[in-house]
Amino acid sequence: MLEVTILWREVMERLAPEYPDVELSHMYVDNAAMQLVRAPKQFDVVVTGNMFGDILSDAAAMLTGSIGMLPSASLNESGQGMYEPCHGSAPDIAGQNVANPLAMMLSVAMMLRYSLNENAMAERIEAAVGSVLDDGLRTADIASEGMRTIGTDAMGDAVLAAFAKQ
Template sequence: MHADIVVLPGDGIGPEIVSATLPVLAAVAKRYGHSFSFAEHDIGGIAIDRHGEPLPAATLEAARKADAILLGAVGGPKWSDPNAKVRPEQGLLAIRKALGLFANLRPVRPHASALGASPIKSHLLEGVDIVVVRELTGGIYFGDKNRSDTEATDLCRYSVAEVERVVRSAGALARQRRGHLTSVDKANVLETSRLWRDVATRVMREEFPDVTVEHQLVDSMAMHLLSRPRAYDVIVTENMFGDILTDEASMLAGSLGLLASASLGAGKVGIYEPIHGSAPDIAGKGIANPYATILSAALLLRHSLGLVEEAEAVEAAVSAALDAKVFTTDLAAPGQGVDTAGAARAVIERLG
């Protein structure tokens, strides 16, 4: 098959980890007889510098026409002034909204060989296999914002339809996996969470009666996620809660550099990116961990291109590289890590 993939390297380590991932996709295409074309466009801080806005019209137009989008990272200290009217993160929020990508899938599956990198006790991590489904285009990140000299407000708003569609996506995923869904809210305090819980309960009862459902308050979920992570299968939650919980969940895997994500909507197109940020402290040093971006490319193959065997081959190659202790500096003992390109080469070698 042929696929047109838009590449958005972005800022910080984004260009490095994306550059390391494209040869992996090229190797997949060669091995399985596919043809992938890559078109690079600007987003985030680099787009502000070059075009005066974080999401240029040309980038969005290319994304609309693409079969899939691979993204690195956005942001950095250069653009971090909290009073700035134009910020890199606005580009990421805008492209998700424009493409209707409302469900962010974040798998958390610790690799046995990397358990030592996690601050969590290894016996708690064995057998952990979680997917967090984070609502992506609603909530406080997109609500009306106001600020004066003496106060500021951010509106958190959710509609029934927004909650229904993301819970429906999570329910379908849970049905394909182990049949257990945990819906996370703050229904003891927030009206949006009370709506969330009512809608989630109804959707799961009417459409997924075969899936076991539990509700967790977000503060207790933050505790249980680290103390008994094996208890969870699919977790669905609103935008801000999901953003926070998945960064916490990265500690289960040992590093943010191991966690991929897929931002999906009603169609096939999606944005695939590591969950970590632009890591400006190590940008340009060639030591960033590319595994999360490579695993995001595997999600791209699976969800947007429908290439399940190819996706599994990439995931197996990453696992094999980790089993061989091909660790970047975030996972390795001091002075023993491989560079970004070396980790990517290890994956390609194990693709065959």
């Protein structure tokens, strides 16, 4: 594990001069987790190996209320990428109509923005998701008192309807 950490540090230090407007700092993963919870706005991008990235992304997910809210992307230098919800497939709730589909929809928005240069369409998807949340609709993972709890299908239909209204 330490070899990967050393590799990341060496690569980032080599690349840092090419991006003078980006501040580079190094943290141990335990400190990064604490800082993420203490002051998340200090981070823009976190570069780490897969295991520590999984740990930090799960911690960051709870800042949004649920891991079901986080889109993710793995991009190459030319903007091609693999887009998916941060949380993975959640086989334990498959077919139960309880999964939060918003991370997948927001991953599509990221794909449109970063790989397909379709910023306007990405903004429409994000606005539709925001509209539905503003209306108080929630899947069970993000529901709180006063909110209407709906299933996966109904959340998808609500976002689609909000998208169509734009």
